[in-house]
Amino acid sequence: MDPRKIFGETFGTEWIIAACVFGLIVLTVLYAMVRSHFRKRSGKPASQRSKNTPLELTYAAVVAGIVGFVVFTSFRATAEEAKRSPHPAATVNIKGFQWCWQFSYPGHDRSETGSCIGRANRPTMVVPAGVPVKLNITGADVIHSWFVPELRYKLDAFPNHVNSTTIVFKHRGRFLGHCAEFCGPNHYSMLFYVKVVPLKQYQQWLAGNAPVGAVA
Amino acid sequence: MTTWQQRTLALAQRPEQGGLTGWTSSRDHKRIGLLTIGTALGLFLLMGALALTMRTQLAQPNEHVVGAAVYDQLFTIHGSGMIYLVVTPLAIGLGVYVVPLQVGAPVIAAPRLTLIGYWMYAFGAACVLSGFLTADGAAADGWTAYAPLSDSQQSPGVGFDLWLVGTFLATVGMMCQGGTVLWTVLRLRAPQMSMMRVPVFSWSEVATCLMVIMAFPSLLTALGMLAIGRIHPQVFDSNVWNIGYQDLFWFYGHPVVYVMFFPFVGAVAEVLATFARRKYFGYTATVLALLAFAGLSMSVWGHHMFTTGQNADDYYSLTSTLLAIPAGLEYFGFLGTIVGGRLSYRTPMLFALAFIPQFLVGGLTGIMVSTPAIDAQFQDTYFVVAHFHYTLFAGSVFGLFAGLYYWFPKMTGYMFDERLGRLHFVLMVIGTNVTFLPMFGLGFMGMPRRISSYSEPGWGTLNLVSSIGAFTIGLSMLVLIYNVIRTFMNKIPAGDDPWGGTTVEWATSSPPPRFNFDAAHPLPPITGFAPLLDLREREQEQQRELAGSGSTS
Numbered sequence: 001m002d003p004r005k006i007f008g009e010t011f012g013t014e015w016i017i018a019a020c021v022f023g024l025i026v027l028t029v030l031y032a033m034v035r036s037h038f039r040k041r042s043g044k045p046a047s048q049r050s051k052n053t054p055l056e057l058t059y060a061a062v063v064a065g066i067v068g069f070v071v072f073t074s075f076r077a078t079a080e081e082a083k084r085s086p087h088p089a090a091t092v093n094i095k096g097f098q099w100c101w102q103f104s105y106p107g108h109d110r111s112e113t114g115s116c117i118g119r120a121n122r123p124t125m126v127v128p129a130g131v132p133v134k135l136n137i138t139g140a141d142v143i144h145s146w147f148v149p150e151l152r153y154k155l156d157a158f159p160n161h162v163n164s165t166t167i168v169f170k171h172r173g174r175f176l177g178h179c180a181e182f183c184g185p186n187h188y189s190m191l192f193y194v195k196v197v198p199l200k201q202y203q204q205w206l207a208g209n210a211p212v213g214a215v216a
Numbered sequence: 217m218t219t220w221q222q223r224t225l226a227l228a229q230r231p232e233q234g235g236l237t238g239w240t241s242s243r244d245h246k247r248i249g250l251l252t253i254g255t256a257l258g259l260f261l262l263m264g265a266l267a268l269t270m271r272t273q274l275a276q277p278n279e280h281v282v283g284a285a286v287y288d289q290l291f292t293i294h295g296s297g298m299i300y301l302v303v304t305p306l307a308i309g310l311g312v313y314v315v316p317l318q319v320g321a322p323v324i325a326a327p328r329l330t331l332i333g334y335w336m337y338a339f340g341a342a343c344v345l346s347g348f349l350t351a352d353g354a355a356a357d358g359w360t361a362y363a364p365l366s367d368s369q370q371s372p373g374v375g376f377d378l379w380l381v382g383t384f385l386a387t388v389g390m391m392c393q394g395g396t397v398l399w400t401v402l403r404l405r406a407p408q409m410s411m412m413r414v415p416v417f418s419w420s421e422v423a424t425c426l427m428v429i430m431a432f433p434s435l436l437t438a439l440g441m442l443a444i445g446r447i448h449p450q451v452f453d454s455n456v457w458n459i460g461y462q463d464l465f466w467f468y469g470h471p472v473v474y475v476m477f478f479p480f481v482g483a484v485a486e487v488l489a490t491f492a493r494r495k496y497f498g499y500t501a502t503v504l505a506l507l508a509f510a511g512l513s514m515s516v517w518g519h520h521m522f523t524t525g526q527n528a529d530d531y532y533s534l535t536s537t538l539l540a541i542p543a544g545l546e547y548f549g550f551l552g553t554i555v556g557g558r559l560s561y562r563t564p565m566l567f568a569l570a571f572i573p574q575f576l577v578g579g580l581t582g583i584m585v586s587t588p589a590i591d592a593q594f595q596d597t598y599f600v601v602a603h604f605h606y607t608l609f610a611g612s613v614f615g616l617f618a619g620l621y622y623w624f625p626k627m628t629g630y631m632f633d634e635r636l637g638r639l640h641f642v643l644m645v646i647g648t649n650v651t652f653l654p655m656f657g658l659g660f661m662g663m664p665r666r667i668s669s670y671s672e673p674g675w676g677t678l679n680l681v682s683s684i685g686a687f688t689i690g691l692s693m694l695v696l697i698y699n700v701i702r703t704f705m706n707k708i709p710a711g712d713d714p715w716g717g718t719t720v721e722w723a724t725s726s727p728p729p730r731f732n733f734d735a736a737h738p739l740p741p742i743t744g745f746a747p748l749l750d751l752r753e754r755e756q757e758q759q760r761e762l763a764g765s766g767s768t769s
Binding site: 003006007010011014015018021022025026029031032033035036039040044045046047048049050051052056059060063064066067070071073074075078080081106110119120137141142143145149150153154155156157158159160161163164165176178179180181182183184185187188191 | 284285288352356357358360364365370453454455458459477492493494495496497498499502523524525526529530533534537538540541544545547548551552554555557559560569572573576577581583584586587588589590593595596597606661662664665666667668669670671672729753
């Protein structure tokens, strides 16, 4: 699955609905203020009508319709995210610990980690572009959360529990990642990089024939 | 009258003392209410000061005004303080003061329990804050205190133990007060006041207190779980305890959001009706919406856990999005009331009108993050921080000020300075939006919450704007304090009904007598949910009839 695409479509839809609702309600408030102004001018008292049941029911039905559409959008996106590839092209085991990350590749003796103190010590997670990559995410001590804003995606790293997902990294490049679950004093410095490279380069790197710096 | 009602009245009829002892041991709901509101407002200023320290740190990248360890204490106590010790007590304390008056009761039910509730809250607050005096400082695990970070291995400091005890005490205290407010509406209403004549604010307190009683015990259980983890941290080696803690916590943690919101919806409703000079529109729909909302609020907690990977995402997305229906009906009531009203823009009305679009921003972004695919980006980022500050600050706190300015003349007997009230309002609207709007942008860019510093240069500008806004809010609070001091020095009498209120608390004196209504201020006939408005209409009709018969004879 491509979380960035799913987020973009879903957020794009819901943002527009929200903006329309906001606009309508603000306009109604302004309308009330203008009407009140003319009412005062003409010396008319305030309306004493205190209910309008048909209008209230119609309104509730309209809101329920919008809610139904939003729920449908939500369900569709969640189903899209849950899609798993039976044969991922790569698997990365991600472990969050206080206060950095370890990225290892089952079946290979590649493992990237660091201290996360200072820019130079941020570990890099290397993944191939355009193919499904399986991620197994866990925590060593407390709960962390693997978060890559560029992907518009995060998944929590629980100790004694593994969360798995399959992501297709569409765009090549180097992206910054964060820890999104508060995990103690150095939470703010738990930064890492995700480097998305062509499959061939990834395989070379995995076989130990190229250092991280050389893949680009 | 049942025996316990007689007993309550008999107990309450012992004479009240003045002075400090009189106030702190009072069985008068008005005094207990004011104690609760006053304590919470004092703590509100303190929590605001903590927020300003954080905003100073975050104003620019790579700043270290305070260290990470201290910063973590600041956001933990700011969040815990605002939720457990400020807005919840304000929501319930306002009910303790206003509800018995609004339903025409002479006393609150179980006044000593209400008083004990206050003291448990006050001691709880003292406990939480005393953490700052310990060697390792106050609690630093966030207001949610997720396990295993909060166990005794990860957070060995005494500060967290004090947080645990204090939060427990304050929560039990609020349950005591919430219970007596609910009991008062259900059992101590004036004889003519049927449930469908109970004013909107009191109805909002009924829905609130139902959630207090149903959801708060879950927090107590979760805190008990943490207490076990303080003794035997190895229990959290099992994942079921970690995820179980989150489930228990949010079973409380979502309804409490509406506990901190409903009474202010009620206050805004009363203010809108009063200053639009008409009956509240859609009363029945609003009451039903409040009850449906409260019921639904117990089924949405998992939307805080979409990114845990251990959650029924579709179910919680459905229930959370459904909340838009009762919320929409509440908004229909607001809008229906002001459309067709004659609006007068006094300070309470300004706060109530600003509540409408501002809370809406919080509500609509809430619907967005109830979609798991959107939450995957926004969970634990500044987008969520912006969202809940729009609900709690731009919404609830504006509703609170609408209510406080509205009932202030009733509570004190004095009228505040209108111009200073408006200045407070203007500064607060500017400050609030300048502070919290940029946070949506920061969250979109991916800035995580609860970080004590950041190195991304691109986040600097929006953070600086946000910090400037925060200090504008600070300035608006100084205007409020000055206004309160001036009001108590000038002592301009407010009169019984300065606003032309529609509910019975405006028929009694300001401040009301010990038993709320007396021979000089009898309870008016209760003919509906806006009895004073009905009374004024009948009087006008009679005058018209008199004038009519005078001209014909």
